[in-house]
Amino acid sequence: MTPKIGPQVAWQIVDGEAIVVDLASGNTIGLNPAATFLxxxxxxxxxxxxxxxxxxxEFEVSPADAERDTRAFLDEMKRRTLIVxxxxxx
Numbered sequence: 001m002t003p004k005i006g007p008q009v010a011w012q013i014v015d016g017e018a019i020v021v022d023l024a025s026g027n028t029i030g031l032n033p034a035a036t037f038l039x040x041x042x043x044x045x046x047x048x049x050x051x052x053x054x055x056x057x058e059f060e061v062s063p064a065d066a067e068r069d070t071r072a073f074l075d076e077m078k079r080r081t082l083i084v085x086x087x088x089x090x
Contacts, residue, residue: 003074004044004086011039020082029080034059038073044086048074 005011008024018036021028031039037058041051048070055066077083 001074002044002047002086003042003077003083005042006082006084009082013040022080022082027080034069035073038070039077042077042083 006022008022009020010023011018011020013019013036016033016036018031018039019028020031020039034055038051038055041054046054051074052063052066052070055061055070056063059066061069074083
């Protein structure tokens, strides 16, 4: 999966943590430092594997933990409709 931030989402990093707002629902969530790092990797150009590798490098976690945490993060953001799958370019 190559995630992209949904068009209805606004976000900002405050004191090292991302605040993410779904403008359609008005729901707001705060992300911890690891989730903030992953969120900052979402731009439609980094796929799940690249995000996992970046998490390993940034936080010195095991590949298994990074893979699990990245997948859980992406699943939760998708469930909340804060991310969508980036369109494939032809």
